[in-house]
Amino acid sequence: MIPAPAILTDVTRCIGCEECVAACKRVSGLPTADAPPRPGATPDGLSATRWTTVIRRPGNHFVRKHCRHCLEPACVSVCPVGALQRTPEGPVVYDRSLCMGCRYCMLACPYGIPHYEWDAVAPSVRKCILCYPHLAAGRLAAPACVSACPTQATLFGTRDQMLAEARRRLQADPGRYLPRIWGEREVGGTAVLYLSDVSLDFLAWSDGRTLGNDPLPERTWAALRLVPFEFFGVGALMGGLAWIVRRRQLLTGRTGEGGHPGPPGEDRHAD
Numbered sequence: 001m002i003p004a005p006a007i008l009t010d011v012t013r014c015i016g017c018e019e020c021v022a023a024c025k026r027v028s029g030l031p032t033a034d035a036p037p038r039p040g041a042t043p044d045g046l047s048a049t050r051w052t053t054v055i056r057r058p059g060n061h062f063v064r065k066h067c068r069h070c071l072e073p074a075c076v077s078v079c080p081v082g083a084l085q086r087t088p089e090g091p092v093v094y095d096r097s098l099c100m101g102c103r104y105c106m107l108a109c110p111y112g113i114p115h116y117e118w119d120a121v122a123p124s125v126r127k128c129i130l131c132y133p134h135l136a137a138g139r140l141a142a143p144a145c146v147s148a149c150p151t152q153a154t155l156f157g158t159r160d161q162m163l164a165e166a167r168r169r170l171q172a173d174p175g176r177y178l179p180r181i182w183g184e185r186e187v188g189g190t191a192v193l194y195l196s197d198v199s200l201d202f203l204a205w206s207d208g209r210t211l212g213n214d215p216l217p218e219r220t221w222a223a224l225r226l227v228p229f230e231f232f233g234v235g236a237l238m239g240g241l242a243w244i245v246r247r248r249q250l251l252t253g254r255t256g257e258g259g260h261p262g263p264p265g266e267d268r269h270a271d
Helices: 019-028 074-078 104-108 132-136 144-148 159-172 217-224 235-255
Strands: 005-010 053-057 061-065 084-086 092-094 154-158 192-195
Touching: 005 159, 019 053, 019 144, 074 084, 074 104, 144 154, 154 159, 159 192
Parallel strands: 005 192
Antiparallel strands: 005 154, 053 061, 084 092
């Protein structure tokens, strides 16, 4: 079992090489080429096949974006079938066989992280899972994106260690950074932390809303609870949901992860 993990990204050290993107794709079994952006897609580059991306900002700043692994994740709170879960160690992971494609998580996430497999035979939502299966099994000492960074712009350790390192850097070189650790308190705190010399507020809500420090699940679930008597309270509809989940499990069992026959017992969630 791994201790509560966290990533610290120092924007001032990122050179935009995208070695982190390539490493994520390799270890997660994602296609090297990115799918063409769909109409209305956000310009950050994230997709169901690109779980981390590097955004170029004015002034030659490069900001890496991927799942923040919130301490109290809104996406988990709104998932009606439990496909998204926060593990005891911290990373927020998902079970594709349970996902019914409702996309509530996409609406709830303040950082716009989950993306839908629009072109898949049995589509679901995909996102960074912090290399959790590999870390838990001891196959990796750190997430692939962290190990691949040539400038050590990202560090990996426990959240307490990363917060301590961030505070040390702020104190040692206050002129280099804005006096803030992004992710320390927003929406209850996240496991992906940032130091930067430019504001990173653009990583959150795309409609201009600002993040508070209160966790979102209470608000997101309160909104979802306006629907339950129609959505969950009808037995026939509940039966329909169960049928969807069973059919998805059957489809993924037949085709495997990438649309090809998969061997019996293959772990299709290790990415």
